[in-house]
Amino acid sequence: MLALCDCNSFYTSAERVFAPQFINQPVIVLSNNDGCVVARSPEAKAIGIKIGVPVFQIQDLIYQHKVQVFSSNYSLYGDMSQRVMSTLAEFTPTLEVYSIDESFLDLSGFGHLDLIEYGHEIRQVVRQWTGIPVSIGISSTKTLSKVANHLAKLSDDGVSLLNPENTEKFLVDFPVEEIWGIGRSHSRSLANHGINTALQLRDVDLSWARKEYSVLMQRLVLELRGQPCFSLELNPPPKKSITVSRSFSRAIATLAELREAIATYTSRAAEKLRQHELTADAIQVFALTSRFKADYYSDSVTLTLDYSSDNTAEILRFALKGCDRIYRPELQFKKAGVILLGLMPKSQRQLSLWEPEEGRSDALMQTIDAINERFGRGTIQFAVAGLEKPWAMRQEMRSNRWTTCWSEIPVVRS
Numbered sequence: 165m166l167a168l169c170d171c172n173s174f175y176t177s178a179e180r181v182f183a184p185q186f187i188n189q190p191v192i193v194l195s196n197n198d199g200c201v202v203a204r205s206p207e208a209k210a211i212g213i214k215i216g217v218p219v220f221q222i223q224d225l226i227y228q229h230k231v232q233v234f235s236s237n238y239s240l241y242g243d244m245s246q247r248v249m250s251t252l253a254e255f256t257p258t259l260e261v262y263s264i265d266e267s268f269l270d271l272s273g274f275g276h277l278d279l280i281e282y283g284h285e286i287r288q289v290v291r292q293w294t295g296i297p298v299s300i301g302i303s304s305t306k307t308l309s310k311v312a313n314h315l316a317k318l319s320d321d322g323v324s325l326l327n328p329e330n331t332e333k334f335l336v337d338f339p340v341e342e343i344w345g346i347g348r349s350h351s352r353s354l355a356n357h358g359i360n361t362a363l364q365l366r367d368v369d370l371s372w373a374r375k376e377y378s379v380l381m382q383r384l385v386l387e388l389r390g391q392p393c394f395s396l397e398l399n400p401p402p403k404k405s406i407t408v409s410r411s412f413s414r415a416i417a418t419l420a421e422l423r424e425a426i427a428t429y430t431s432r433a434a435e436k437l438r439q440h441e442l443t444a445d446a447i448q449v450f451a452l453t454s455r456f457k458a459d460y461y462s463d464s465v466t467l468t469l470d471y472s473s474d475n476t477a478e479i480l481r482f483a484l485k486g487c488d489r490i491y492r493p494e495l496q497f498k499k500a501g502v503i504l505l506g507l508m509p510k511s512q513r514q515l516s517l518w519e520p521e522e523g524r525s526d527a528l529m530q531t532i533d534a535i536n537e538r539f540g541r542g543t544i545q546f547a548v549a550g551l552e553k554p555w556a557m558r559q560e561m562r563s564n565r566w567t568t569c570w571s572e573i574p575v576v577r578s
C-alpha cells in the first residue's frame with residue numbers, strides 16, 4: 165500500500181500559519197510581480213476566484229469580501245515544504261517527494277496497522293509540527309491513491325482508503341478527467357468513446373487502450389485495477405540545467421540596468437549550483453520585450469565557459485559578455501534570465517590547465533554563501549548586481565520570511 169499526502173491549499177495554508185487571524189477568511193497568493201492569482205484558500209474558491217485570473221479583474225470581489233492578498237513568498241513555501249516532508253519521513257522508510265506540496269509514502273509492510281488510523285496520526289502530527297493541514301489518500305497504486313486523495317479532500321476527516329472492496333463504489337462517479345495523468349485532450353477523446361468515469365476506463369480492453377492510446381494508458385488502466393505499474397521514484401534524476409529568470413517591475417532600457425539584472429540572476433543561479441554541488445560548462449543569457457507589443461523581440465546567446473565552474477565571478481564574466489551582446493538600446497526589456505547548462509557533479513569535474521589555483525576561490529564562495537545564509541540573501545554580493553535594483557520584481561504584499569531570515573522571524577511580546 166502507499167499513501168499520497170497532499171497539503172491543502174498549500175501556499176495560503178503556509179501564509180496562515182504565521183497569520184492565524186486569516187483562518188476562515190478568503191486568502192489569495194499572487195504570481196511574481198503581483199500579476200495573477202496562483203493560490204487561493206477554500207473560502208476564496210467559494211466566492212468564485214479562479215486560478216490564473218489577473219488580480220485587477222477581481223478588485224471588487226477583493227474589496228467586497230475583504231480578501232487577504234499576499235505576494236508570493238517562495239522562501240517561506242520552500243521551507244515549510246521541507247518541514248512537512250521531513251515530518252512525513254518519520255512515518256515511512258521510503259517516500260517520493262512528488263512536488264512542493266505532495267509526497268508518496270510507501271506503506272508496504274505496514275499491513276499489521278489500521279491504515280486509516282495511521283493516516284489520521286500522520287495528519288495530526290504534520291498539523292502539530294508544521295501547522296499545515298494535509299489530506300491523505302491510501303491505496304495500492306499511485307493512480308488509486310491520487311483518486312483516494314481527491315476523496316479525502318471532499319470528506320470531512322481528510323483521510324480516505326481505497327481497497328478492492330470499496331474501489332468500484334468510488335470509481336463509478338469519479339470523472340475521468342480528474343484521473344492523474346489524463347489531460348484535457350485525452351478526456352475529450354475518451355468521452356468520444358463513451359468513457360466518462362474512472363470505472364468505465366478501468367474496464368476497457370487492455371490491448372485497445374494500448375493500441376488506441378499508448379502503453380502509458382494501458383498502465384494507467386492496470387493501476388486503476390489495483391496493479392502497481394508506476395513505482396516510487398526515490399532518486400530524482402540529476403538536474404540538467406538551472407534557470408533563474410524574472411519579469412521586471414518596469415521596462416528596462418539601459419545597458420547598466422540590464423547588466424544589474426543579469427548579474428543578480430547569475431549570482432542566484434551560481435548559488436543554486438553550489439547548493440547542489442554541481443558545476444556548469446556554459447551559460448545562456450536571454451532577454452525579451454513585452455509579448456503584447458507589436459515590436460516583440462527576444463534574443464539569447466549561449467557562451468561556453470573556459471572551464472567547468474561553480475564560481476560566481478567566473479560565470480559572471482561570461483554572463484555579462486552575453487548581456488552586452490543581446491542588449492539593444494532602442495528596446496524596452498520586460499524580462500530576462502540565465503540558464504546554466506552542462507551541469508555535472510563537482511566531484512567528477514574535469515580539471516583544466518588554465519583555471520586559477522583550486523581552493524582560494526572555493527573558500528571565497530563558501531564564505532559568501534555562509535554569510536548570505538546566515539544574514540539573508542544578498543547581504544554580500546558582487547557590485548555589478550546593483551544595490552537599489554529599481555527594476556526588481558514587485559512584491560508589495562509579501563509576508564515576512566518567517567522561517568528563513570533572522571531579521572524577519574516572528575516577534576513574541578509578553
Ligand SMILES: [Mg+2]
Nearest residue numbers: 170171173265
Ligand atoms: Mg495541494
